[in-house]
Amino acid sequence: MCRSIKTLRPPYTEEATADDMRAAALQYVRKISGFRAPAAHNAVAFEAAVDAVEAATRALLDELVVRGATRG
Structure with missing residues (x-):
């Protein structure tokens, strides 16, 4: 599903x-x-759905902790 969506977290x-x-x-x-x-x-x-998904994406990326990555 959604193959054109790229991974947005480090290190990708x-x-x-x-x-x-x-x-x-x-x-x-x-x-x-x-x-x-x-x-x-x-x-x-x-x-409205696009806005909600964008906000959820931002919240997720802000909270993720990726081992070995430094937060800036």
């Missing part, structure tokens, strides 16, 4: 940017919804 990515997190969230929501771009009547729900 030294520093995940906001754009990286947004792109991953968008790809995930596209995959699970089945829509590349939602119809107007689904746009609010689609964008």
Whole structure:
């Protein structure tokens, strides 16, 4: 699933940017919804889902402790 989503934690990515997190969230929501771009009547729900997944991604990456990696 979502093969184009790249790993955002060290050592795979030294520093995940906001754009990286947004792109991953968008790809995930596209995959699970089945829509590349939602119809107007689904746009609010689609964008809210992308925002929620992006926030969850940021929270996860902020809390992960990766052995052997240094936090900056």
